[in-house]
Amino acid sequence: MKLTITSSRGKEAVLALLREGDFSGEGCLAGQPLRMATATAMEPTTVLVIEKQEMIRVLHEERQFSDRFVTHMLKRNIRIEGDLTDQLFNSSEKRLARALLLIARYGKDEQPETIVAKLSQETLAGMIGTTRGRVSLFMNKFRRLGYIKYDSGLHINTSLLRVVLDDQATLRSTSATC
Secondary structure (H helix, E strand, C coil): CEEEEECCCCCEEEEEECCCCCCCCHHHHHCCCCCCCEEECCCCCCCCCCCHHHHHHHHHHCHHHHHHHHHHHHHHHHHHHHHHHHHHHCCHHHHHHHHHHHHCCCCCCCCCCEECCCCCHHHHHHHHCCCHHHHHHHHHHHHHCCCEEECCCEEECHHHHHHHHCCHHHHHHCCCCC
């Protein structure tokens, strides 16, 4: 599923791509009166709807579920901070490289995945805040350099990480560790 938000001028931005097991709509737990984002299925999808009171009850009574939910929220917060940093400091080419690596789940326990869902260049442009034309230019460049390939889905080569890491040394030298 794709979570998008649209400005009053009609410009759409992609906030997140959700996968099996992901949560959405958690703003209502914090008293958010209106949904800010629209969720759109990108392929056949089954959604489990949990009413607010039931979710609150489960969070209080089911420790394992509560732990999973808190972990999800913390990971989302970390990703959003990374997205903001990316938007403020990196070129659109590096933002695209990072977005592709995140979508392919690079850095998770499992191997990076082939992206099977129909992920349009328009969607990628909305994720990184640029035009579809720029995304097309960079995708062709990444394919020419062997970072990505198209064969029964989009395959992300982990060497794409080089594009992201080029200027990251400066950011890392100023970061504190936990």
